[in-house]
Amino acid sequence: MTAPAFDSAELRSQEDGPSPHAGRHRALILVAIVLTGLTMRVAVTSVGAVLTDLERGLHASSSVAGIITTLPVIAFAGIGFLGPWLAHRFGEHRLVTAALLAATAGLVFRAVAGSVWLFAVLSMLALTGGAIANVLMPALVKRHFPERIGTMTAVYTTALAIGMTSAAGLTAPLAELGGQSWRFGIGSWALLTAFAMLPWLPTLAGDRPEPESLPDRVPLRWLLRSKLAWALTLLFAAQSFQAYIAFGWFTDFFRHHQLDATRAGLLVAFYAALTIPVSMVVPALAVRGQRRIVIGLAALSLVSYLGMLVAPVGGAWLWMLLGGIGSGMFPLSLTMIGLRSRGLATTAALSAFVQGIGYLLAGTGPLLVGVLLGISDSWTWPLVLLILAVLGSAVTGWYAGRGEYVDDQLHRPPRAE
Incomplete structure (x- = not known):
């Protein structure tokens, strides 16, 4: 028996009632x-x-x-x-x-x-x-x-x-x-x-390409004037900026403060492993409202970076615990792409816009840390950079958590007759 093919209409409609399959x-x-x-x-x-x-x-x-x-x-x-x-x-x-x-x-x-x-x-x-x-x-x-x-x-x-x-x-x-x-x-x-x-x-079999004439296609340029799209982009960029620095440089941070390679690696592995349970919980909670979650996660990350600044070794495990939970801003930002858009075409375009620009901005994080360490040989300024990033994620996340939709802010050019 062959598996039934997906019909394209069934894939695109949630209103026609359930099919047998x-x-x-x-x-x-x-x-x-x-x-x-x-x-x-x-x-x-x-x-x-x-x-x-x-x-x-x-x-x-x-x-x-x-x-x-x-x-x-x-x-x-x-x-x-x-x-x-x-x-x-x-x-x-x-x-x-x-x-x-x-x-x-x-x-x-x-x-x-x-x-x-x-x-x-x-x-x-x-x-x-x-x-x-x-x-x-x-x-x-x-x-x-x-x-x-x-x-x-x-x-x-x-x-x-x-x-x-x-x-x-x-x-x-x-x-x-x-x-x-x-x-x-x-x-x-x-x-x-x-x-x-x-x-x-x-x-x-049922995934037929859509004709170019479909009116619901959303080019990325339509998003350029959407404040909400930019807020989501900067939220995603700020969180990914921190993540790239954490995975790329935190081992060096602990080695810089005289921890051996094994313990430094375990601390960063602990930080990374926390993303698993956090990813299970945060998106489901986000459906009920995002603003409180944004502030809570940002506060945890902020305490983590301040702790690394004042007591890098004594509270190392606590700082990685708080920072790992704070990294829940990543799945939160992905959830908000779906929650802050109505149509499927808008969701797809918004996802590309947010992540395309966001990853480019985030990629500057490890480079900036390398430059700052080369200038000062101190982790003070890189941690200040992380603090600024988490404050930026709090501000943009608070704005993005408003009950608005990107669809309502699209800059659609006048249609030709």
């Missing part, structure tokens, strides 16, 4: 979203886990390795901007499936690359799956689960956090399993991306 379809989409969420960061954190061995194996300098670690920002911004246009042209489910196929190929072929530059090019291919999923997930959640935006956002952001943490923690053991081969370690994750494609396949 609606429950099965939604269950399949749920599995697909969970598996895709697991893959969204494996191409990123698997490299960081074996970066030293990779540099040695490909004879790469530290500066070139720095370029490789910057590629996710470029991919998430550049490829992400194309997401809504590609989805409109080819269909959301086809696009996600193709992106996962590209990611699988990239993960396999970069693992056998003979030069660092070929590795970099293939890494962009490996990052395609995460970049496309970043912008399409909010729209897919709104399309298939419009009455459970908070719950389903919690599902895929939790899966993202689990996948991210697993790739960071398991790549090195996988490399040992493969005979101390970093290539085996990073290439193994292609099995996960390939497996994640399977539940999307039954959805492809």
